[in-house]
Amino acid sequence: MDQIISESRKFCLNSSVVSHTPLIVRTAAGDEFELETGAITADETASLLNSLTEERDVAQLASLLPTRSTEYVHTLVDHLAVHGIIRPVVPSIGRTGLDALLEIEDLSNRLLYQTLYRNEFWINCSNATKPGDIPQSVIYGMVIENYHFLFRESYFDAPVLSYVPNTDVRLAMNEFFAEEYGHDELLLKSLNQIGISREDLAHTVPLPQTMALCNSLAYWSHNDPLFFFTTLGILEGKDIRQDSFLDAAYRIGIDSDFLKPVKAHSDINLQGEHGSLTRKIFSKIPVVDNETMRRMRALTHLFIELYDAFYSSVWQHYSSTGELLRRIDKL
Ligand SMILES: [Fe+2]
Ligand SMILES: [Fe+2]
Numbered sequence: 001m002d003q004i005i006s007e008s009r010k011f012c013l014n015s016s017v018v019s020h021t022p023l024i025v026r027t028a029a030g031d032e033f034e035l036e037t038g039a040i041t042a043d044e045t046a047s048l049l050n051s052l053t054e055e056r057d058v059a060q061l062a063s064l065l066p067t068r069s070t071e072y073v074h075t076l077v078d079h080l081a082v083h084g085i086i087r088p089v090v091p092s093i094g095r096t097g098l099d100a101l102l103e104i105e106d107l108s109n110r111l112l113y114q115t116l117y118r119n120e121f122w123i124n125c126s127n128a129t130k131p132g133d134i135p136q137s138v139i140y141g142m143v144i145e146n147y148h149f150l151f152r153e154s155y156f157d158a159p160v161l162s163y164v165p166n167t168d169v170r171l172a173m174n175e176f177f178a179e180e181y182g183h184d185e186l187l188l189k190s191l192n193q194i195g196i197s198r199e200d201l202a203h204t205v206p207l208p209q210t211m212a213l214c215n216s217l218a219y220w221s222h223n224d225p226l227f228f229f230t231t232l233g234i235l236e237g238k239d240i241r242q243d244s245f246l247d248a249a250y251r252i253g254i255d256s257d258f259l260k261p262v263k264a265h266s267d268i269n270l271q272g273e274h275g276s277l278t279r280k281i282f283s284k285i286p287v288v289d290n291e292t293m294r295r296m297r298a299l300t301h302l303f304i305e306l307y308d309a310f311y312s313s314v315w316q317h318y319s320s321t322g323e324l325l326r327r328i329d330k331l
Pocket of ligand 1: 180265269
């Protein structure tokens with residue numbers, strides 16, 4: 001017989017023992033076989049089968065029969081498999097959408113705790129208790145960069161509004177976008193309070209880290225929509241509640257008229273449950289293949305780095321700048 005079974009191929013039990021003396025097994029298909037003592041005893045066969053209640057490769061099975069040749073073990077495994085008494089373990093080609101997302105969420109949570117939650121911006125926000133603990137320019141800068149981000153939200157939401165592979169997902173995204181549209185206007189109301197106009201903002205550019213985040217999301221939305229969907233839950237405050245920033249701003253005594261529109265935006269996210277949009281989307285996705293999982297894991301590292309850089313740069317730039325607006329004519 002040709003040796004078609006490799007040492008690394010895994011097998012598991014596909015039958016149950018119905019009698020030990022004589023040794024009779026019944027396969028999952030309902031066929032019964034009596035396994036007689038031959039080159040190995042019925043007891044040896046029984047313990048071999050018993051070990052296969054867990055997945056084992058051929059090399060492991062050979063170690064259970066140290067006095068038999070490799071060829072013999074291969075032939076034995078082949079015969080047991082041909083009759084359906086054991087079966088090869090076929091690696092899964094994927095997992096359900098929700099299963100896939102939970103793994104990506106675990107990974108992104110771990111990375112967020114290692115990086116973003118420890119960056120200067122968030123540490124200072126969580127420690128701030130009194131005026132001066134966070135420079136006022138950082139609070140204003142955060143709203144300016146958020147405005148730039150939301151002003152460009154159509155760059156990265158638009159490509160998935162026509163998501164063809166799944167109608168439920170497309171409808172959920174369209175509903176979400178309808179709720180999102182115009183949120184930059186809310187933040188503009190805050191900025192108007194400190195004398196910054198729409199016209200002023202039209203002549204400024206965001207920080208490079210803000211633009212990097214926008215451009216990356218737009219690229220993923222165009223070219224890797226499934227990965228893009230995983231980022232929405234984080235961006236919409238599944239883990240980082242915008243309240244943490246708001247709470248800090250209120251604690252250090254920032255003018256409540258300035259904060260009111262920012263709070264209105266945060267409340268829309270909370271009430272609209274935008275943070276759970278990603279779970280809603282992935283619950284509609286039947287399967288995510290292994291190759292896509294590998295790609296999403298890698299991109300999750302990159303996305304969290306970009307997100308961390310966004311907040312870190314808000315702190316670094318606005319805590320030291322003399323001017324709030326990065327005017328094009330002055331750059
Ligand atoms: Fe929004
Ligand atoms: Fe939102």
